[in-house]
Amino acid sequence: MNLKDQLPSLLEEISNLPLAEALAWVANKFPGRVAFSTALGQEDQVITHAVFSQKLPIRIFSLDTGRLFQETYTLWADTEYKYKSKIEPFFPEAADVEGLITRNGVNGFYDSVENRKACCHVRKVLPLTRALQHVDVWVTGLRSGQSANRSSFSLLEWDEAFQVIKFNPIINWTYDEMIAYLHDNQVPYNKLHDQGFVSIGCAPCTRAILPGEEPRAGRWWWEQTQKECGLHANYSSKQN
Numbered sequence: 001m002n003l004k005d006q007l008p009s010l011l012e013e014i015s016n017l018p019l020a021e022a023l024a025w026v027a028n029k030f031p032g033r034v035a036f037s038t039a040l041g042q043e044d045q046v047i048t049h050a051v052f053s054q055k056l057p058i059r060i061f062s063l064d065t066g067r068l069f070q071e072t073y074t075l076w077a078d079t080e081y082k083y084k085s086k087i088e089p090f091f092p093e094a095a096d097v098e099g100l101i102t103r104n105g106v107n108g109f110y111d112s113v114e115n116r117k118a119c120c121h122v123r124k125v126l127p128l129t130r131a132l133q134h135v136d137v138w139v140t141g142l143r144s145g146q147s148a149n150r151s152s153f154s155l156l157e158w159d160e161a162f163q164v165i166k167f168n169p170i171i172n173w174t175y176d177e178m179i180a181y182l183h184d185n186q187v188p189y190n191k192l193h194d195q196g197f198v199s200i201g202c203a204p205c206t207r208a209i210l211p212g213e214e215p216r217a218g219r220w221w222w223e224q225t226q227k228e229c230g231l232h233a234n235y236s237s238k239q240n
Contacts (some may be wrong), residue, residue, distance in 0.1 A: 104118065
């Protein structure tokens with residue numbers, strides 16, 4: 001049975017399990033082939049705590065675009081120190097970045113949606129492609145309340161672009177549930193969250209949100225298009 005066809009049976013096994021138990025079950029089902037991508041946001045820190053505190057055999061990696069906030073790097077270091085575990089870095093290829101900047105300029109992503117997507121592709125999508133090699137299950141920190149687009153996402157998805165099962169273990173968590181988990185477990189978080197930053201990406205592309213704005217309004221704030229970078233847009237089938 002191929003990976004895609006396993007979605008219904010997998011859902012039956014994990015849909016009612018608590019977070020850590022669901023992660024442990026998936027890691028046992030696909031030994032050595034489960035990876036979690038963290039951008040070190042609050043949602044991601046929930047999953048990082050569950051994995052590292054229980055010493056689950058799940059790889060944790062992060063995409064270092066080269067333009068992250070210093071507060072994000074500080075959190076990265078603090079997280080590794082707290083759990084005595086490493087987050088694996090994936091960087092864009094130097095030649096790809098050099099070509100991008102030669103073509104579009106160092107801040108060319110402000111000039112057009114096409115340029116911004118090209119930047120995201122070089123700095124995020126291509127490194128993610130490398131990170132997901134030899135992976136069957138890609139664990140994410142997606143939560144449906146993050147944006148209108150993500151409200152349609154499910155616990156398990158088939159990602160056609162990367163040919164992996166995408167497991168979104170906290171997709172149905174509320175914002176308050178997430179914050180309570182971080183507080184109750186004393187999980188470190190990015191201090192920018194205390195300054196009105198909800199969704200935190202690259203420094204030139206992220207601002208704090210204003211009262212009444214949706215959570216991802218601060219990402220690519222100069223654009224009026226759907227606020228996604230290309231990592232979470234390719235699904236061919238879903239299991240709720």
